[in-house]
Amino acid sequence: MKQVLVILTCLGVLIWTVFGAPTSIRKSCCRKYGTRLPRLNKITKYEIQENDGRCRIEAVLFFVNGKARCADPADAKVKKLVELVSQREERG
Known part of the structure; x- marks a missing residue:
């Protein structure tokens, strides 16, 4: 009976830790690049x-x-888009 209680406590702590973590830890990763770039x-x-x-x-x-589109950071068009979005954010 004590072993079951210990296991359930450990599972509870694990679940609380995973679901209580900030979203940046749980976010999914890009696995490949999209073929089309979004408009600025x-x-x-x-x-x-x-x-x-x-x-x-x-x-x-x-x-x-609200949805992420993945792009290749080495692509010249992507670099230009990043630059333009950064400038737009700086202006306000």
Whole structure:
């Protein structure tokens, strides 16, 4: 009976830890790059995904209507979009 209680306590702590973690820890990673880039006026923000062991590729995530679109950070068009979105955010 004591073993069952210990196991249930450990499972409870594990579940609480996983679901109580900040969303950045639980977020999914880009696994491949999209073929089409979103238009500048549709992008609300962007984030950089690094190859940190959890995510296997480096990527730029452009957010459009709350959904992330993955893009290749080495692509010249992606670099230009990142620059334009950054400038737009700086202006306010």
